[in-house]
Structures are given as structure tokens and as C-alpha cells.
Amino acid sequence: MRSCLILLLALFLSMGVVAAQTIELAISDPETEIDSQFSGEPITLFGSISEVPSSLNQTPFDVVVTVRGPVRNRAVYRKARRAGMFLTESRAYYRLLPDTYFVLSNDAPEKIADVSTRAELRLAPMDWILRARIGRSKLPDSYDTALHDLLLSRGQFELKPNAVRFISPTFFAARWRLPNFSKPGVYTADAYLFADGVLVGRTNYTFGVRLTGFDLKLWILARNQPAVYGLLTVIIAVTMGWAGYAAFRR
Amino acid sequence: MLIYLPIAETTVNLFHLVGLGIVVGSISGLFGVGGGFLLTPFLLIYGVPPQVAVASVAAQVVASSTSGALSHYRRRAVDPKLGAVLVGGGIVGSLTGVAAFDWLSRVGQLDAMIGIGYLTLLGSIGTIMLVETTRFILRGNRTQPTARRLKRRGWIEAMPLKVRFRVSGLYMSVFKVLLVGYMIGLIGALLGIGGGFILVPALLYVLRMPSKYLVGTSLLHLTAVMAVTCYLHAWRSGSVDILLAFCLMIGSVAGAQIGTTFGRRLPAEQLRLLLALIVLAVAARFAVGLFLYPGNLFETVEIPARLLP
Numbered sequence: 001m002r003s004c005l006i007l008l009l010a011l012f013l014s015m016g017v018v019a020a021q022t023i024e025l026a027i028s029d030p031e032t033e034i035d036s037q038f039s040g041e042p043i044t045l046f047g048s049i050s051e052v053p054s055s056l057n058q059t060p061f062d063v064v065v066t067v068r069g070p071v072r073n074r075a076v077y078r079k080a081r082r083a084g085m086f087l088t089e090s091r092a093y094y095r096l097l098p099d100t101y102f103v104l105s106n107d108a109p110e111k112i113a114d115v116s117t118r119a120e121l122r123l124a125p126m127d128w129i130l131r132a133r134i135g136r137s138k139l140p141d142s143y144d145t146a147l148h149d150l151l152l153s154r155g156q157f158e159l160k161p162n163a164v165r166f167i168s169p170t171f172f173a174a175r176w177r178l179p180n181f182s183k184p185g186v187y188t189a190d191a192y193l194f195a196d197g198v199l200v201g202r203t204n205y206t207f208g209v210r211l212t213g214f215d216l217k218l219w220i221l222a223r224n225q226p227a228v229y230g231l232l233t234v235i236i237a238v239t240m241g242w243a244g245y246a247a248f249r250r
Numbered sequence: 251m252l253i254y255l256p257i258a259e260t261t262v263n264l265f266h267l268v269g270l271g272i273v274v275g276s277i278s279g280l281f282g283v284g285g286g287f288l289l290t291p292f293l294l295i296y297g298v299p300p301q302v303a304v305a306s307v308a309a310q311v312v313a314s315s316t317s318g319a320l321s322h323y324r325r326r327a328v329d330p331k332l333g334a335v336l337v338g339g340g341i342v343g344s345l346t347g348v349a350a351f352d353w354l355s356r357v358g359q360l361d362a363m364i365g366i367g368y369l370t371l372l373g374s375i376g377t378i379m380l381v382e383t384t385r386f387i388l389r390g391n392r393t394q395p396t397a398r399r400l401k402r403r404g405w406i407e408a409m410p411l412k413v414r415f416r417v418s419g420l421y422m423s424v425f426k427v428l429l430v431g432y433m434i435g436l437i438g439a440l441l442g443i444g445g446g447f448i449l450v451p452a453l454l455y456v457l458r459m460p461s462k463y464l465v466g467t468s469l470l471h472l473t474a475v476m477a478v479t480c481y482l483h484a485w486r487s488g489s490v491d492i493l494l495a496f497c498l499m500i501g502s503v504a505g506a507q508i509g510t511t512f513g514r515r516l517p518a519e520q521l522r523l524l525l526a527l528i529v530l531a532v533a534a535r536f537a538v539g540l541f542l543y544p545g546n547l548f549e550t551v552e553i554p555a556r557l558l559p
Contacts (some may be wrong), residue, residue, distance in 0.1 A: 017305075024536065035254065036493070037252070037254070038254040038261060039252040039254070039261050040261070048420070066468040072552050073552065073553050073554065073558055074550055074551070074552055074553060075550065075551055075553045075556075075557070076548055076549070076550045077548065077549050077550070077551075078547055078548050079544060079547045079548075080547070081547075084541060085366075085540045085541060086539075086540060086541070086542075086543065086544055086547075087365065087540075088555075093553075093559055094556050095558060099552075134558065134559060135559070142548075143548070146546070146547075146548035146550075147548070150546075150548065150550050151450075151550070152265075154297075167476055168456035171356070175352065179259060180252065180254070181259065181260040181297055182259075183259050184259070211256055215254065215256035215493075216256070218256050218257070218492055218493065219256045219257065222257055222484070222488040222490075222492075223488055226485045226488050227485050229484050229488065229490070229492075230481040230482075230483075230484030230490070231481065232492070233309050233480055233481070233484050233490050233492055233495065234309070234312060234477045234481050235475070235500065236313075236479055236492065236495075236496065236499075237310070237312035237316065237480065238312060238313070239311045239312040239499075240315050240316075240317075240474075240499040240503055241312065241313040241314065241315070241316025241318075241320070241473070241499075241504065241506075242316060242317070242319040242427070244313070244314075244317035244499075244503025244504055244506060244507060245316070245317045245320035245321055245324075245503070247507075248504070248507035
């Protein structure tokens, strides 16, 4: 255990760190690459608590880390029965909602901070849903709740109350897994440090998830030269069709 | 074996895609249909965004129908002249359909229109085909069922510019063929499908094409119209995932050949009966989706910024 701790500390020190008032963060893999074989990737975020005031020396800390993926626009449709058929009756729209959102903590966030603090820091997925909702008040309605539940069930939003482990009283590691449907883009990790329910420090850290190799070339071609990309698609399709015909011709 | 799709932005199993391609390709080669109406729902279950699924399936349909059309052409089971006129009407219909699709998306009635459209269209075509073919088989009649049963419609038959299509032995107005192509292109683009399973009955019952040329000519039409649709999707929104389409193509071009080989051994009326049953099965699937309680009344999809209010 001791050697493991030393190893982790050495790893931490060898990586670039981001200075904050009381927390410093470093990540196991600052630039995650997505290639054709990508099937998700475990990520560890290390945090070091420094400049601890003497008044907090004996107080155990709590940590909540939120990780936001790239934003996307969403629609939620609600069906209703009309003339015996279930048809879309109404819909709600969400602008720039994080596509993935993870809440990692050493305990349930409800036990770490009170409601107002959690809402102010936007710790819960619902806070981001309400922020993204177009044309609504601050209270969640059935669309917001349904979206929340759907994204949680798909694993796009995740609450992991045991994902943060303290290796020492002032050194922690937050572990989670980037899912296999992760979007390339900039991810933001926000770390909040609590002592006795009071926020005593916060910082954030951004890291990139990017396409690489053949996937990247395809993506660039599709975005930058759509006419060429379209033509290439049709040529490939016709060639494949011809190849299939030629291979099976008797 | 897992593979990450850069445009769909998700990971799928390569072997599942190839297997799916073989099944759908076989159906395509057997019946002259694209198979998009079967493939797209599977991709949606996989988590592929709807826009990417529809666009990539269009590319796959081009590959499988090219493969199938070439096989039929080699066996002289394609009427190229009639096919070319159909394609002309189909491309114009497809362009109109894409514009109508956008309009309906903005108005917000697209899914209702798609559900009811599918059900009405597939239900009626499937039933007509089933009744017609069953009656034909039971009577042991060797003549074309349509030539005897359908009465000549005055204004359609009176259309000008009559042309002789020597291969299939038909003599009719070029506008009649263009109209059929246009309607199939329009419906296909509106419902997000190639329209093969509508075209085959249309060729049989409206144009009274001999059974021998039905599948090959339908595949020729599909190849051209879906190539245009696929290009438009890729050009307008970059939503075709070549990698996804390629994996599907590997299976489907092989499947198309398997389907064509089987099709050669089956009598035409049995093929029509099978197609009628498949069309009715898909109609039943839509009926279930429309009439049964969906379990969750809410669903969510990612949308482009232009669709936000």
C-alpha cells in the first residue's frame, strides 16, 4: 500500500499540475485519443489539497468532482393518444446541454452539501438540464425529469458517489470511465472541496478527447469538403456493389 | 470486435453490422427492395443518431442494389430504358420529397405523417398483394394477374408521348412511367426509405411489367435514386458515416448475391407472396408502434441547431 502511494505521488508530481487556491489537479491522460478501436477508457483525476488553514487541520474533507462533455442540442418529445394512436403531441428543446455529465464524489452529494450550495454550484445533472431548457422557468417539469431519467438510463449522465477515494487526508483520486459513445471535444472537470458542509476550495481542469488517425481524416473530410465526401461515399458504395457482383459471378 | 464510428460518434460491434448487412442484403436481392426499412430501426437501437442512420443506410442501399442490379442485368432481367425513365421521375420526386421532409420537420408533424403514411401504404399494398397472389396461386393461373384484373384508367392511358419499351414488351406514355418514378421518389424521401417495396408492386400493378423484369428494374431505380439521396445527405449535413456504411456494405453485397440466387429458384408468385408477407409484417410493426402504449411517453434525440426554435 505504501509503495503504491509513493508511486501515485511520483506519478502526480511528474505530470503537469494546475494551481488553485487549495486544490491542484492532474489527470492520468491529458489527451485521450479516439481511433477505430476505441471502446471507452478509464480516466483518473488526481487532486492534491494544499494551503490547508490550521482551523481545518483536523476536519476530514469531502470532494465532489463533476466532469462535463462537449455540448449538444436536444429535443424531448412527448407522445399522447390521439384517435387511438400514440403520436407526438408536444416537445421541449434544450440548447448546449453537456452530452455526458459525471458527478463523482467520496459520499452522496446530499450528505456533503446542502441544497442551496449544490444548486448554486450546479452539481446535479438537473441543474444543467434546467440551464439548457429553452423558454422555461427554473422549476423542472415532466420534460426535464424525463430527459434526466433517459440520459441517466443511457449512461450519458452518471452519479458515482464512491468514485472519489482519499489516498491520504490531502490527496485524492477520482476514477471514472469515458463511455464508448464519448464525443470528441473539450471536457471540463470541476472539483469542489468541502469541510463540514462548507465549500473551502474549488478549481477546474480541462482535457481533450480527440479523434485520431483514419477517423480524424474522415471527420475532417466530411466537415470541410462535404461535396467530395458525398462523391467519395457514392463511389465507394457503387464500387462495393460491383465488387460483390464480380466476386459472386459464376 | 468493436469499432468506433467517427460521424455517428459511437462504438458498435463490427460482426453485428456485417451480419445485419448479410440478412438485409439477402432480402434486397430476393425482392428488389433496399432494406432500409428493416436496417434503420436496428441502427437506432444501437444508439446511432437517426440522421446518421438514415443517411448511412442510403449508402448501404446503393451498394446492395448495385450488386443486385448488375446480377439481374447480366441475366437480362432489367429493362434499362424503362428503368432510366423511372430514375428521371424518381430523382425529381426525391428532391421534392427532401424539401417536403424539411418543411414537415419544421411544422412538427413529421413523425405522425411517417407513422400513418407507413401504416396506410404498407398495409394497403401488402393486403392487395397478398389477396391477389393467393388467389393467383390457388387458381393455378399462369397468366399475369394484373393484366386481367386491372381495368384501364382513362386519363392515365390517354397520356401523350407513348413509347415502346421493347425489353419488357410494354407500350405506354412516358409520363405514366415518370409519374410512377416521381411518386416513388417522393414517398421514399418523405418516409426516409428507398421505396423498393412500393416500387415493385407499382411496376407490377400500375405499369403491368412482366414479373421477370420487376426486381432488376426496381434495383436499377433504387441504385440511382439512393445514390442521389446519399450524396445530398453527405453534402448537406455530412451525416453519412462511411465506416458504418462500409461495414454494412460488406455484408449486404454478399447477401444481395445470396438473395438473387435464391430468387432465381423461386417461382415469381411465391416471391410476391413472400414480399406481401414482409410488407405486412413491417406494417404490423408500425401499427404496434402507433397503437400500443409505448412504455415511456417521452423520448429524446440530438438535433442540429437549425431545428431549435
